[in-house]
Amino acid sequence: MSQKISVEIIKELRSKTGAGMMDCKKALQASKGQIDIAIENLRKKGLATAEKKSARIATEGVVQSYIHAGYRIGVIVELNCETDFVARQVEFNNLAKNIAMQLAACQSVNYISLDDIPNEIVISEKNVESAKEDLLNKSEEVKAKIIDARIKKRLKEMSLMDQSFIKTPEISIEELVKQHISLLGENIIIRRFERFILGEGLKRRSDNFTQEVSKMIYNN
Incomplete structure (x- = not known):
């Protein structure tokens, strides 16, 4: 019974x-x-x-956005599934929203998974870690182990799939996606994302109003 x-x-x-x-x-x-x-x-x-x-082709899906409070950070993410039917499901769209929110919160994340991180980035991080002063007096074997552990930690900080889900920290984003694959019965792939931070990349003007006026006078 x-x-x-x-x-x-x-x-x-x-x-x-x-x-x-x-x-x-x-x-x-x-x-x-x-x-x-x-x-x-x-x-x-x-x-x-x-x-x-996970090997099934996923060409349907949604493009979802999230704008953080204050309108200074925005994220657009493309989440793919296999059929338009699943793309319209509430659970799938909520997943896309949660992923976009996660990306807004985790600004050190620049790649979807560890496999997406370019080799030159890995080499650069290794060079940075190898030059740190706290490793100078370590043996080569110990030094190699410390560098390897630090590199793994640093690369995971860049990978979306390796982040703890902000709403349920006990699971990773990878586990969250896999739960929805099981729930909805289709392969789900985070294809790409773009993060927008207000003013990022802009050169701020250092001239004040008085200096600007002075330039105009002397140039005339």
Whole structure:
């Protein structure tokens, strides 16, 4: 006889994982109502399902934007799926909004995944780390291990997929996407993004009004 699971705890599990109602119910029954175990099992199942679907071509989707409070930071992100049907789903559009919000919050992120980081960036970071004074008296073996650990940490700071999701820090953006792949039954890909910061790249004028007037007088 299966354990009776309340609707409230099923809804709570669905809210935390994005899994379907029946999957949540089965997971809770299997874990005897222990929600933490149910969450872990659903995540494992979702990741396994997502891996099988990750090779599918995704050419549909949405272009979503997020403007941060104060209108000084904006993000546009393209999120792809396999069909227009999934592209219209609330869950898919919410995912796109959350990713755009994440990108606005994480301004050190410039690449979608570690694989997207150019080799010249990796070499540059290694050169910076190798020149740090705290490594001068270390043996070559210890020095190499420290540099490797620091480089991995630094590159993850640049990778969107390796960021902790700002709304649920227990999971990464990669896990968040895979949960939605499992939930919606299609491959989902973050294709590209652009971040806009007010005034970025502009050379601010240093001349004041008095200097400007003086120039005009002497030039005439």
